[in-house]
């Protein structure tokens with residue numbers, strides 16, 4: 001079933017990819033340039049995402065590099081999903097570390113400029129891209145670790161929550177949380193469910209009702225993040241943690257190909273990617289039912 005989801009997401013993405021190649025003003029796929037580095041490393045970079053793959057460990061580092069704040073624009077989200085899809089299809093890649101190249105910022109969340117003054121068609125496409133980013137990250141068959149080296153409000157927090165494990169810089173100036181309520185908007189229920197799965201009902205309830213942004217120490221206390229480390233150790237700790245996670249026997253332990261047979265989360269029967277382009281109710285259209293998440297780490 002998860003394979004079905006992957007296929008449908010793949011074709012949806014490929015369609016968008018094709019459009020991007022033809023229409024994007026910013027280059028899109030054309031600027032994803034592979035190059036070989038020493039020691040079995042390879043890298044590909046677009047305008048907003050850098051992917052570095054270490055073929056000897058199976059660990060990829062996906063670095064967001066879209067100044068000033070890594071906001072999640074349509075172009076950013078499209079490049080992000082394409083990068084993740086490529087890693088998903090790479091049998092050699094077993095784990096992805098998500099981090100930021102920008103000082104002090106992991107991601108500022110959805111790009112505010114995408115949300116005002118745009119056509120219904122653009123809004124629909126944008127919102128679909130937000131959903132696709134979440135589906136790809138949360139439903140990934142790879143181990144995903146967020147190396148949170150800066151502030152991460154709203155959609156930035158969602159990205160981190162969609163990973164298997166969260167390591168944050170212990171800088172008290174950095175904050176993280178689903179603060180949508182403070183902005184006068186309601187976090188969609190699949191944002192809420194992702195938060196509930198991480199911190200539990202009561203903390204999620206308070207966080208969402210008050211639109212709380214947690215400092216790094218408070219984020220650790222509430223369980224929003226799993227570990228705080230000094231800022232210059234975030235990435236190296238993420239690599240060490242990934243190595244530990246990858247040492248856990250996977251599905252290959254029973255003789256099947258770990259990257260083909262199943263995903264950690266079987267989302268397929270319960271998730272519907274619908275055409276949002278003509279719907280003012282698009283924000284609540286992802287039919288995510290949390291108790292279908294059976295095998296999530």
Ligand SMILES: CCCCC/C=C\C/C=C\C/C=C/C(=O)SCCNC(=O)CCNC(=O)[C@H](O)C(C)(C)COP(=O)(O)OP(=O)(O)OC[C@H]1O[C@@H](n2cnc3c(N)ncnc32)[C@H](O)[C@@H]1OP(=O)(O)O
Pocket residue numbers: 068069071072104105107108109110111112113114115116123124126127151153154155156180183185186187188283
């Ligand atoms: C269209 C159909 C879909 C409609 C969907 C509607 C609702 C969905 C419901 C809920 C989901 C929403 C999820 C979201 O993610 S909403 C976005 C929420 N994000 C924020 O509130 C973050 C706001 N930003 C900050 O808090 C700070 O900027 C920061 C990230 C902590 C960084 O602070 P710092 O002091 O370092 O920088 P500045 O504040 O000076 O910002 C620098 C620069 O960046 C611009 N910017 C900041 N955030 C965003 C953003 N989210 N999108 C676009 N641009 C952003 C800011 O304006 C500054 O620009 P300038 O040109 O002035 O330099």
